Amino acid sequence: MSVLDWVVLFGTLIFIVAYGVWKTRGSKDIDDYLKGGNDAKWWAIGISIMATQASAITFLSTPGQAYADGMGFIQFYFGLPIAMIILSVTFVPLYYKLKVFTAYEFLETRFDLKTRSLTAILFLVQRGLAAGITIYAPSIILSTLLGWNLGITNLFIGALVIIYTVSGGTKAVTQTQKQQMAVMMGGMIIAGIVVINLLPANVSFSDAIHVAGKMEKLNLVNFNFDLHDKYNFWSGITAALFLFVSYFGTDQSQVQRYLTGRSVSESRLGLMMNGLLKIPMQFIILFIGVMVFVFYQFYQPPVFFNKVAKQQVEESTYAGELKQLEKEYTTLFDEKKEAIHGLITAVNEKDDVKISVEREKVLSLEEKSKLIRKEVKEVVKMANPSAETNDKDYVFMTFVMDNLPIGLVGLLFAVIFSAAMSSTASELNALASTTTVDLYKRSMRKKESELHYVSSSKWFTFLWGVIAILFATYASLFENLIQAVNLLGSLFYGTILGVFVVAFYFKYIKSNAVFIAAILAEIAVVVIHILNTNQTAPSWLTMGYLWYNVVGCILVVIFGYLLQAIGGRK
Amino acid sequence: MKEQVNSNDNLGSPPFFRKWSGMYGLVIGVLAVLVIVFHFFSLYFS
Numbered sequence: 001m002s003v004l005d006w007v008v009l010f011g012t013l014i015f016i017v018a019y020g021v022w023k024t025r026g027s028k029d030i031d032d033y034l035k036g037g038n039d040a041k042w043w044a045i046g047i048s049i050m051a052t053q054a055s056a057i058t059f060l061s062t063p064g065q066a067y068a069d070g071m072g073f074i075q076f077y078f079g080l081p082i083a084m085i086i087l088s089v090t091f092v093p094l095y096y097k098l099k100v101f102t103a104y105e106f107l108e109t110r111f112d113l114k115t116r117s118l119t120a121i122l123f124l125v126q127r128g129l130a131a132g133i134t135i136y137a138p139s140i141i142l143s144t145l146l147g148w149n150l151g152i153t154n155l156f157i158g159a160l161v162i163i164y165t166v167s168g169g170t171k172a173v174t175q176t177q178k179q180q181m182a183v184m185m186g187g188m189i190i191a192g193i194v195v196i197n198l199l200p201a202n203v204s205f206s207d208a209i210h211v212a213g214k215m216e217k218l219n220l221v222n223f224n225f226d227l228h229d230k231y232n233f234w235s236g237i238t239a240a241l242f243l244f245v246s247y248f249g250t251d252q253s254q255v256q257r258y259l260t261g262r263s264v265s266e267s268r269l270g271l272m273m274n275g276l277l278k279i280p281m282q283f284i285i286l287f288i289g290v291m292v293f294v295f296y297q298f299y300q301p302p303v304f305f306n307k308v309a310k311q312q313v314e315e316s317t318y319a320g321e322l323k324q325l326e327k328e329y330t331t332l333f334d335e336k337k338e339a340i341h342g343l344i345t346a347v348n349e350k351d352d353v354k355i356s357v358e359r360e361k362v363l364s365l366e367e368k369s370k371l372i373r374k375e376v377k378e379v380v381k382m383a384n385p386s387a388e389t390n391d392k393d394y395v396f397m398t399f400v401m402d403n404l405p406i407g408l409v410g411l412l413f414a415v416i417f418s419a420a421m422s423s424t425a426s427e428l429n430a431l432a433s434t435t436t437v438d439l440y441k442r443s444m445r446k447k448e449s450e451l452h453y454v455s456s457s458k459w460f461t462f463l464w465g466v467i468a469i470l471f472a473t474y475a476s477l478f479e480n481l482i483q484a485v486n487l488l489g490s491l492f493y494g495t496i497l498g499v500f501v502v503a504f505y506f507k508y509i510k511s512n513a514v515f516i517a518a519i520l521a522e523i524a525v526v527v528i529h530i531l532n533t534n535q536t537a538p539s540w541l542t543m544g545y546l547w548y549n550v551v552g553c554i555l556v557v558i559f560g561y562l563l564q565a566i567g568g569r570k
Numbered sequence: 571m572k573e574q575v576n577s578n579d580n581l582g583s584p585p586f587f588r589k590w591s592g593m594y595g596l597v598i599g600v601l602a603v604l605v606i607v608f609h610f611f612s613l614y615f616s
Contacts, residue, residue, distance in 0.1 A: 074608070078601065078605065081597045081598065081600070081601045082598070082601070084597065085594045085597060085598070088590070088594070089590075089594075209615055210615055212615065213612070213614070213615025213616045214615070216616070218611065218612045218615050218616065219612060219616075220608035220609070220611060220612045221605060221608050221609045221612060223609075233605070268590070268593075269593075272593055272597055275597045276596075276597060276600055279601070279604055280604075283608075
């Protein structure tokens with residue numbers, strides 16, 4: 001990167017941190033520190049909700065996913081607007097009425113302390129691990145791209161977040177997320193405009209979309225119902241709906257965002273804003289990934305996008321094999337490029353027969369290119385058995401570094417760092433709130449001064465930040481950890497949501513029944529997951545992990561009902 | 571319960587947004603339009 005890029009990158013990040021600290025200094029009581037004094041406006045809440053959900057992986061992986069598999073991932077978000085409405089009608093008014101600091105506080109009012117503590121602890125375990133991964137996942141990619149040490153990259157992201165989150169609490173999180181969101185969306189839109197402008201002069205924007213469509217990258221909606229298919233219309237509006245109701249309604253990192261509102265209306269409007277803008281935002285990010293794909297149909301892409309892993313092969317005894325594969329890849333690329341120009345001509349001539357012939361030719365060459373890439377990945381694995389062969393996450397930033405003008409490269413790195421910081425800040429803030437309010441203040445030190453609780457919240461924020469950095473630093477030592485932690489959400493969210501659903505809609509079910517039902521449901525979900533992982537599940541139990549959210553929730557309700565019927569009054 | 575909460579909810583939003591059913595209808599409507607547009611967009615260019 002050039003000096004200007006470094007100035008843009010560090011200038012942006014330091015400005016956001018310094019402004020956040022300065023603007024939100026001096027919290028006097030816990031209400032101010034953990035709920036931001038309840039003065040956030042709806043648009044600030046909406047931005048904060050969106051920035052919390054958009055992690056660095058959103059901006060690294062999503063374009064790469066579109067590059068490899070097309071835009072079908074957007075269907076995952078179809079349940080989100082419906083989830084926002086459900087939350088606005090049910091959860092939000094109740095949280096405001098009870099004036100809670102955390103989602104789990106409500107469960108003590110409805111059930112008892114042990115149910116509140118159980119859900120709070122489930123949240124702390126799951127989100128505590130996830131906070132480490134929120135730092136680690138982008139760090140491993142950024143450190144490779146920038147040539148930084150992984151530990152230093154973890155520390156850099158973690159320390160910046162700790163500075164302003166400890167200093168200003170929830171207000172600082174909300175304040176900085178406004179600037180971070182502006183950087184993220186501004187940077188991505190500029191990148192999108194640049195990639196379209198970088199297409200060859202004889203390829204129009206319309207041609208580019210036709211190429212993407214004919215090469216099966218615009219597969220936005222699939223109405224075929226298939227439980228094994230992760231992303232289709234039906235899983236989006238059902239299974240993902242459960243995930244989103246659970247995530248936005250019971251995960252403190254999101255609940256805390258809309259509890260900062262001035263009123264129920266402000267919080268509802270914030271959620272509605274998220275419901276309206278999230279799908280278009282994901283569309284933009286995925287579409288940029290597709291345009292990067294089209295760009296690489298005219299300018300040869302690297303055969304493997306992780307340059308460091310590729311360099312390791314070049315320095316190994318497998319260098320000859322890699323060189324041979326690269327040669328074949330180049331030959332295929334030239335043939336495919338010619339075929340794509342033929343396809344564009346056919347499309348412009350509106351000759352359906354010719355379009356069909358050219359399309360088949362392009363798709364067949366694309367398949368051959370994929371096979372070569374598969375062979376390259378095998379070579380990478382042979383040269384270094386511990387190397388990660390999935391290079392999707394490197395596609396977008398490789399494009400940025402190789403093709404964007406000076407200054408914009410720094411801005412795009414600022415986008416990724418900002419995204420990592422915005423979601424980590426919300427997580428640390430929520431972990432500290434839950435630790436302080438649900439455990440420390442409720443069960444350990446009940447009658448201390450406001451200043452004491454502000455001070456302890458700051459210490460807990462710092463502590464969770466350090467844990468997240470440490471976890472990120474040692475994450476690479478554990479095999480399959482990232483996959484495990486990604487799954488963790490779906491493993492726990494269904495059960496937690498089930499407890500809340502019972503609390504809202506099944507007055508008949510009381511505390512002991514729901515507590516035991518939650519434990520039984522959690523065991524059942526874990527067993528289903530193990531059966532699916534080992535591929536020993538009977539066909540009626542075979543499902544994608546998104547469906548665990550539905551199963552967990554329904555099981556809590558059924559078990560709770562049965563236990564209440566058997567067990568009697570309490 | 572909902573009425574009680576709304577009675578405390580006296581800080582500024584435009585009148586249109588106070589009619590929540592309209593707002594929810596708008597969100598669902600936008601979702602439906604997006605799904606339809608996406609579907610035909612995919613079909614047209616495939």
